[in-house]
Amino acid sequence: MPYILDCEITSHQEVAPGHYRLVAHAPEIAAAAAAGQFCMLEVQEGFYPFLRRPMCFERIYPDSVSILYKIEGEGTRLLSRFTAGQSINIQGPLGKPFPLNGAYQRHIMVAGGIGIAPFPALAEAIIAQLGKTPEVIIAARNEDLLLCEDIFQQMGCKIHLATDDGSVGKKAFASEVLDALEPSKDSIVYCCGPMPMMKATHAVCQQRKIPCLASLEAEMACGDGVCLGCVVEANVEIEAERMVRVCCDGPVFDSTTIHWESY
Amino acid sequence: MPYILDCEITSHQEVAPGHYRLVAHAPEIAAAAAAGQFCMLEVQEGFYPFLRRPMCFERIYPDSVSILYKIEGEGTRLLSRFTAGQSINIQGPLGKPFPLNGAYQRHIMVAGGIGIAPFPALAEAIIAQLGKTPEVIIAARNEDLLLCEDIFQQMGCKIHLATDDGSVGKKAFASEVLDALEPSKDSIVYCCGPMPMMKATHAVCQQRKIPCLASLEAEMACGDGVCLGCVVEANVEIEAERMVRVCCDGPVFDSTTIHWESY
Amino acid sequence: MSINLEVNVGGLVMKNPVTVGSGTFAYGQEYNSYFDVSRLGAVTTKSLSLKPRAGNKPPRLVETPAGMLNAIGLQNVGIEAYLRDKAPWLREHNCTIIGNIYGYSPEEYAELARRLEAEGAADAIEANLSCPNVHDARTARGCTLVAQDPEQVQRYTEAIRAATKLPLFIKLSPNVIDIAESALAAEAAGADGLSLINTLLGIGINPETRRPILSNIVGGLSGPAIRPVAVKLVWDAARAVKIPIIGMGGICNANDALQFILAGATAVAVGCYTFRKPDAAMDVVNGMEDYCRRHGVEKITDLIGAMEMQ
Amino acid sequence: MSINLEVNVGGLVMKNPVTVGSGTFAYGQEYNSYFDVSRLGAVTTKSLSLKPRAGNKPPRLVETPAGMLNAIGLQNVGIEAYLRDKAPWLREHNCTIIGNIYGYSPEEYAELARRLEAEGAADAIEANLSCPNVHDARTARGCTLVAQDPEQVQRYTEAIRAATKLPLFIKLSPNVIDIAESALAAEAAGADGLSLINTLLGIGINPETRRPILSNIVGGLSGPAIRPVAVKLVWDAARAVKIPIIGMGGICNANDALQFILAGATAVAVGCYTFRKPDAAMDVVNGMEDYCRRHGVEKITDLIGAMEMQ
Numbered sequence A, B: 001m002p003y004i005l006d007c008e009i010t011s012h013q014e015v016a017p018g019h020y021r022l023v024a025h026a027p028e029i030a031a032a033a034a035a036g037q038f039c040m041l042e043v044q045e046g047f048y049p050f051l052r053r054p055m056c057f058e059r060i061y062p063d064s065v066s067i068l069y070k071i072e073g074e075g076t077r078l079l080s081r082f083t084a085g086q087s088i089n090i091q092g093p094l095g096k097p098f099p100l101n102g103a104y105q106r107h108i109m110v111a112g113g114i115g116i117a118p119f120p121a122l123a124e125a126i127i128a129q130l131g132k133t134p135e136v137i138i139a140a141r142n143e144d145l146l147l148c149e150d151i152f153q154q155m156g157c158k159i160h161l162a163t164d165d166g167s168v169g170k171k172a173f174a175s176e177v178l179d180a181l182e183p184s185k186d187s188i189v190y191c192c193g194p195m196p197m198m199k200a201t202h203a204v205c206q207q208r209k210i211p212c213l214a215s216l217e218a219e220m221a222c223g224d225g226v227c228l229g230c231v232v233e234a235n236v237e238i239e240a241e242r243m244v245r246v247c248c249d250g251p252v253f254d255s256t257t258i259h260w261e262s263y
Numbered sequence C, D: 001m002s003i004n005l006e007v008n009v010g011g012l013v014m015k016n017p018v019t020v021g022s023g024t025f026a027y028g029q030e031y032n033s034y035f036d037v038s039r040l041g042a043v044t045t046k047s048l049s050l051k052p053r054a055g056n057k058p059p060r061l062v063e064t065p066a067g068m069l070n071a072i073g074l075q076n077v078g079i080e081a082y083l084r085d086k087a088p089w090l091r092e093h094n095c096t097i098i099g100n101i102y103g104y105s106p107e108e109y110a111e112l113a114r115r116l117e118a119e120g121a122a123d124a125i126e127a128n129l130s131c132p133n134v135h136d137a138r139t140a141r142g143c144t145l146v147a148q149d150p151e152q153v154q155r156y157t158e159a160i161r162a163a164t165k166l167p168l169f170i171k172l173s174p175n176v177i178d179i180a181e182s183a184l185a186a187e188a189a190g191a192d193g194l195s196l197i198n199t200l201l202g203i204g205i206n207p208e209t210r211r212p213i214l215s216n217i218v219g220g221l222s223g224p225a226i227r228p229v230a231v232k233l234v235w236d237a238a239r240a241v242k243i244p245i246i247g248m249g250g251i252c253n254a255n256d257a258l259q260f261i262l263a264g265a266t267a268v269a270v271g272c273y274t275f276r277k278p279d280a281a282m283d284v285v286n287g288m289e290d291y292c293r294r295h296g297v298e299k300i301t302d303l304i305g306a307m308e309m310q
């Protein structure tokens, strides 16, 4: 059950150019949340902007949650203005979490850019609940924008870096890095990032016949499955059921359910 | 010439229930401003609220200005959220100041409620420029809402208090208090407050044949004489010139120019 | 003082004048985790069609200043799934139901109304004659909505009227010159009430891509941005017809809702503001009660059309 | 890269495509203290009438979500005072002038246009056939605006056309079913361009007093709230006619303005956002230039109607 609460911001910092981490005291939400779920934030009072902004949980602590975000437009710019001590209205948790399956030995997270956001929480859950240590591929435009490396290091995750400009790690696409890791049938892949990157990751997994869970984004109005605004096309035979809602049927989908040809 | 500047708030405090004083560092505006003029504030970024909010200068310091305001609705509520150190966008000075005329011996300021706001600056100007010490009638709903008494005391002004509930001072209307002061032809009156109170003050002055300068309010969009939204009816023969703009023909008007019968 | 918020909208008794905008509350259950939805005067369903519909391709929505454009294209589960999966929940939870319907012909509307009545799956019918999102904007021009043509409004309303004894509300479009014409047409054809307004037509373009943001190009504008327009149209319609009006368009709080009631609406619907604040409709109920208490209004019906003019 | 922002709007050459909404910039001089107004593509005057007008009684405006309602009622100094006191300043400061006019009959419009041309006090005429604030809302119903009736649009346009050789723009109303009809009527009658949109009709009511907030009850809604509606209407009109369009309605920045241009407008006007930010129109000019630079657009005219559809 989602909550809507005014939560005190306990810390808020720029972690990379244009990227911020916000931690809010939100015991009820934290208790109910699981990795892969998200929340909807009111970034300013009144009608500007009109809608809340969706952000997934980067980490879920006993009494608080953190989000990691990138300034994209007006809403995130206004969000970045909040200071520790102020309160922010949070609705959540929303959506379906990453399913956790202990049958797999190798858990590989593939992140493109700000798509890294849900993975610290996921890594933690995999470690705590499955007793496995996941690997992570972090792809970004350049070195400055590689996020969360320290977190995964502390968790003991194997880290594979890739940058568009080759400033650090491989100069390669995340999906290529994944392929090079030669995941086989004991592996499961989780990915989050731009659509083309997830599409390519899905393709690698298909070829290697391994499962891939993709965390999607879409413009959202309600976040609750009501408005039908956030749909993506799925591989469903029945025409009328082809549109699935990212907010409540996802945001995490088995990548085979998505009709990637549309993207 | 009005400026539009982001100004740092140097202090912001609740001075009475629902009433605040905000001081902003604004050297250019302060240098250009005179008592009776006002500014237009952006109370939040974006389109909520859409319009700026007009506020007159309570005091004009060498490098800063203060405003004294009452929470009236959403705009002033949002204004009250600003904290010292933050910056606020101020447009000003706007409008015509109180004309100062040394020919009068007795300068009486009549304030109803938050109508007190322009008078500290006016008192200061009368003292500094005319070498006279004005009197002030402060009328309010009750004792808690009597504002600026300390300021006028420090300036050595004679203070007459009136409250609706008689909790302090006379239980009388401001205009009645004025009448009781028996202002005669060496006197000039300045008034600011609710329309009925200014109308009554005007009536007293008319009867006593003394000049009265009234500082009016109206909903404003531009504050610059452009939109024609802030008009009040004036005593003008020519039909087409009957509507005068509070923002630039005023806000201070010789009370005889206003068509009080409409209010 | 006990306040009576009950209203009778053309035969539909609502315990308070507040329902929700079709398409902004799904089928009721979704928002029950935020508040007890049976406390609303009524729950209005998403538009139901005979067959389930997939709706338009994404992107389907874009935020605008104080509002949003949507081009959902009437994605819905279809009448059968509604009767099977959705209506029972609403009934179990004692919700008063306004069943909103959308068809491609008078006959389809009539059939939908008949089914809802036969299965006891609605307490009133709201016929959406004004959905802006089911046409191809590239080719559509002029009177593309039934609600834009009074003659069509009359023809459709008559067909639905003949099919059901349930209170029948006709949902009209704001995209007209004179709302009184379509309002009068619906009234003449036997409608028990009017719902207005549906969304205004609008477009958003992304200069970076030079493409329309919505896949359908044109969408429907809703939210506080359109509220002044909606209040005006309710006022116009209320002066033209005798049947009651459910007013909507940008209602966020009791103050907004009261504007509609003072302009002549008997009930109101909270639409897309629910996306921002899921219990907004409940706020409106509570705020109306407060208002009545403060102003010594014993029954909300005293406020209908009570705007005072100089 | 040098960017060419010049546009030709039906014979009026503007050095950039940005002017201001009539009634939101007075007669130009007022805002010159904030920026050099001659840098705009053109200055559009407040609607001028033959006689000075007092306008409506206050209150005349009310803020709304992301916009405002106004019912100024065309208070203006009248054509004579404009010619005597206002036009000389604009001329001295090398402003390109769009003279907006309002009359009570085709003859009055024609006379106003004739005077402006004869005195060299305008470089183009914009005929406001769509002011919503000159009727008594209590009694008005239906097609009260000239711009709502294509036949009237044609008749008025012909009369003004006959009176002037200056580029003639007809300002249309959004309160119609199909803007293409009035657009085509104006074009057929010899208009050189269209200006759209004027304000949408709206009402605000104060529940505390139960009174309409505007003395005139109904006002015109402007501001970002209406922008999606305006872009849609410009797109509709641009597909129907060959003459150029000056697009307006809620423009606050270059991004907003570009939506209009991509939808088919040749120029744009910044309206009431100027009240919030007096140099908003200049921001638009600068932002457009930036955009062109970033996107390698050498002349702004390449963007007119350049919205790409799948």
Ligand SMILES: Cc1cc2nc3c(=O)[nH]c(=O)nc-3n(C[C@H](O)[C@H](O)[C@H](O)COP(=O)(O)OP(=O)(O)OC[C@H]3O[C@@H](n4cnc5c(N)ncnc54)[C@H](O)[C@@H]3O)c2cc1C
Residues within 6 Å of the ligand: A038, A049, A051, A052, A053, A054, A055, A056, A057, A067, A068, A069, A070, A071, A072, A073, A074, A075, A076, A077, A114, A117, A118, A216, A217, A218, A219, A220, A246, A251, C062, C063
């Ligand atoms: C389930 C989910 C989880 C997300 N988690 C994160 C996260 O953890 N960190 C992060 O930085 N971003 C995340 N996003 C993306 C984030 O919501 C957008 O970047 C943000 O809404 C942009 O808002 P804006 O006002 O700054 O941008 P603008 O471009 O001004 O936004 C305009 C409109 O587009 C929408 N929009 C724009 N980009 C996106 C997008 N990529 N996805 C969805 N809506 C968009 C906005 O909501 C708004 O309605 C998530 C999105 C979803 C759907």
Ligand SMILES: Cc1cc2nc3c(=O)[nH]c(=O)nc-3n(C[C@H](O)[C@H](O)[C@H](O)COP(=O)(O)OP(=O)(O)OC[C@H]3O[C@@H](n4cnc5c(N)ncnc54)[C@H](O)[C@@H]3O)c2cc1C
Residues within 6 Å of the ligand: B038, B049, B051, B052, B053, B054, B055, B056, B057, B067, B068, B069, B070, B071, B072, B073, B074, B075, B076, B077, B114, B117, B118, B216, B217, B218, B219, B220, B246, B251, D062, D063
């Ligand atoms: C020249 C001038 C000087 C002023 N100086 C002061 C001052 O020093 N201190 C102070 O407390 N107030 C002052 N006011 C009044 C102040 O501007 C309003 O109280 C304020 O705008 C209310 O905004 P709101 O959003 O809180 O209220 P809301 O009621 O939510 O405002 C809604 C709309 O009504 C307008 N409005 C509401 N009340 C007034 C009013 N009385 N006058 C003008 N517009 C109004 C607002 O601008 C807004 O557009 C002054 C007004 C004017 C015109």
Ligand SMILES: Cc1cc2nc3c(=O)[nH]c(=O)nc-3n(C[C@H](O)[C@H](O)[C@H](O)COP(=O)(O)O)c2cc1C
Residues within 6 Å of the ligand: A227, A228, A229, C020, C021, C022, C023, C024, C046, C047, C070, C072, C074, C100, C128, C131, C171, C197, C198, C199, C221, C222, C223, C224, C226, C248, C249, C250, C251, C269, C270, C271, C272, C273
């Ligand atoms: C996302 C969305 C979907 C909608 N779907 C429907 C619908 O299926 N049927 C209908 O009659 N109206 C539909 N509407 C219109 C609303 O019911 C309402 O008339 C309109 O949004 C104005 O109210 P608002 O401004 O409060 O949202 C929809 C509106 C939105 C925002």
Ligand SMILES: Cc1cc2nc3c(=O)[nH]c(=O)nc-3n(C[C@H](O)[C@H](O)[C@H](O)COP(=O)(O)O)c2cc1C
Residues within 6 Å of the ligand: B227, B228, B229, D020, D021, D022, D023, D024, D046, D047, D070, D072, D074, D100, D128, D131, D171, D197, D198, D199, D221, D222, D223, D224, D226, D248, D249, D250, D251, D269, D270, D271, D272, D273
């Ligand atoms: C206060 C005000 C006064 C206006 N006066 C006129 C006018 O005299 N003549 C006219 O043609 N349009 C007038 N308009 C309409 C604007 O020119 C413009 O068409 C409309 O406001 C939409 O643009 P905007 O949303 O950018 O303001 C006025 C608008 C406002 C807000």
Ligand code: FES
Residues within 6 Å of the ligand: A219, A220, A221, A222, A223, A224, A225, A226, A227, A228, A229, A230, A231, A245, A246, A247, A248
């Ligand atoms: S955001 Fe509304 S259904 Fe997903």
Ligand code: FES
Residues within 6 Å of the ligand: B219, B220, B221, B222, B223, B224, B225, B226, B227, B228, B229, B230, B231, B245, B246, B247, B248
């Ligand atoms: S506020 Fe615009 S003319 Fe006075």
